[in-house]
Amino acid sequence: MTIDIRAIETREHCVEADQADVLASFREQFTIPADMIYLDGNSLGVMPSAAPARAQQVITVEWGTDLIESWNTNDWFDLPVRLGRKIARLVGGTDGGCVVTDTTSINVFKALGAAINLQREDAPERRVIISERENFPSDLYMIEGFIEMLDQGYELRLIDDLASLEGELNDDVAVVLLTEVNYRTGRLWNMKSVTETVHEAGALMIWDLCHSVGAVPINLEAAGADFAVGCTYKYLNGGPGSPAFIWVSGDHLARARQPLSGWWGHSEPFEMDVAYTPASDARKLLTGTQPIISLATMECGIDIALSVDQQQLREKSLNLTSLFIRLVEERLAHHPLTLVTPRETSERGSHVSIQHPEGFAVMKALIANGVVGDYREPEVLRFGITPLYLGYADVWDAVEMLRRVLDEELWRAPEFQVRGAVT
């Protein structure tokens, strides 16, 4: 049954929509604090209810009792690859190689190194790396560190939009690294057409899926992507800092060589060879021993994500973000709010960002009143609308609380003016 959000005018309509929501029952698989509307699942996803028991099993039985044997009998060695296969199914990448390992930033370095190694063989004169000025900064920092380390005239060029990307693409460009959904604005790139444009110019394409995986249907192979990286602790609900993933296409898997060539990526790690020979499969993307407790616990979140129809999820995500935007604009038109996120649904991820001159204090006041979003410079309120465990009434209630915070100027309280570390 399709939910027509244009017909929603009251909270009761929202409750009816929740009753008609085919994905509503997924909420039961998560533990969410009472009296909290959690709109920060784009930063740290909530806890799958199965996670504590899974972690306890790993700690008390697999570590505590089985000890060293667990590397084999409890399959710890295979965990990065086994979880990588699950991620590959989720992102349309089963012909490629995928592992869950390390952090997104480190995986950016590996993907970039592998892409540059391919271009060194195919087109060594290409020494420009393109990314977007508005990218999550760590991606840019990793490129900077890579370029500085190489010290061979590689250069980072920053684009602002599709037009400037097209303007920069020429025979000098080796690699383009873009984040599918922007961390701040929520803007969504068209993966397929951008990848085609980049390929036409002879460059390789790396996609950062941190803010899209688990919220936006992804098909890396249909898009022709070369490499991808992403995060598992946001929409995949893997737990704080759970290891990230890296994917390389089937076209490049055999040839790709990444620079962080540790023993977990060796073809025969226990032969203890002096010389590095990369594994022929996805394991070549690994480096060292992984944090097993965090890694194993993460599987709970991935399994839930794999059981959801990604098109239904996308439909609900757009319903909720569209409703959120409409309610804010209808009910809070008298406040100085500026929509940062694209209005066009085909260009929108699953979070909504709104600027307010006092955004920092407004978000603090919202959090104090049980609506937990987050804040990003400059004065941007960020609301993660995670369709797996949020409903239409949650959206209504969040907007209603935002209305109260603004109408009643709750944000003026002194305790909301103090700036400290913000996540």
Added chain:
Amino acid sequence: MTIDIRAIETREHCVEADQADVLASFREQFTIPADMIYLDGNSLGVMPSAAPARAQQVITVEWGTDLIESWNTNDWFDLPVRLGRKIARLVGGTDGGCVVTDTTSINVFKALGAAINLQREDAPERRVIISERENFPSDLYMIEGFIEMLDQGYELRLIDDLASLEGELNDDVAVVLLTEVNYRTGRLWNMKSVTETVHEAGALMIWDLCHSVGAVPINLEAAGADFAVGCTYKYLNGGPGSPAFIWVSGDHLARARQPLSGWWGHSEPFEMDVAYTPASDARKLLTGTQPIISLATMECGIDIALSVDQQQLREKSLNLTSLFIRLVEERLAHHPLTLVTPRETSERGSHVSIQHPEGFAVMKALIANGVVGDYREPEVLRFGITPLYLGYADVWDAVEMLRRVLDEELWRAPEFQVRGAVT
């Protein structure tokens, strides 16, 4: 009270020695399976009894309830630095910068990159990196990957001993990377004299402490070391794959620049600058978001290690390994066993390696009979003698079981001949 192991002739003497052991009570802080003598703490340390509750707190309360606020209120952001300060105390490195983060292999890459960046400024003509042929291979693989990525005529040279190190040290050498205690043989380098020798030749010194930290007293600053890396899941009992550490000396902290320059190493990570500016302190050694569940759980093991007198620990370690060697040689002289580990205590870490022509099957038979060591090519039986939770009677019983396995040829059973993945 000093225990004279030369006087130990019977199991009863061992029990008496355990009663006199001032460190004996530390065993109570760990959970060790009944009927198992665990001699693999040099690969995966046992579980501190406090670990399950700590992990559960992080999962159900900090993640499950406090959610995103935990980055501040539960100090997740500061965790790598706070734990790094504890490690620094343990390894005599409090004037330097230390963080717990990522894997040892990745930290080798960072330390190597930072050291090469220093030499590029001071002595750019130095392009040789020295390590040892018998080093844990991942260290060599990381150097190989680094050199291949740079593609600027850097070269790895392998030495076999102090004499060949001295022979290779000349004006071409930029960096020397050695592992203080060898993973296979248990041989211990003299950190101070080797570092002095390396410095006299104008090279920088990186120490890998994986097989020494928590078992051998370390004083990086007294030795004049430049960089160090190490593991927390062996003698520090941090849990499977718990994050590793990296240390830079106070002399280099301000200037050092490592290549994996992610946002966690930025001076102002939440300013979201486009350009990378490294933090001025130990945080510059960080890259991306850490696996919090594994990281927080690890603290239980570090705290125990910090509460032990390192000299008493070393004394007990040498007592136990010396006793093990003596009992094997006295009681099993009729078997073809070859001691791989140095007999000289000043050259020995805390594990004992013994070669036997059927080493693989012998270790399988030992494990099946409750004495858990491990195996390394070629045909080496490896026995980790962890003084924190093993006693003199454990050593006696382990040697007695080795005697049975050999005298009764238990290792000939067909199930012990099958080679699979070995940890």
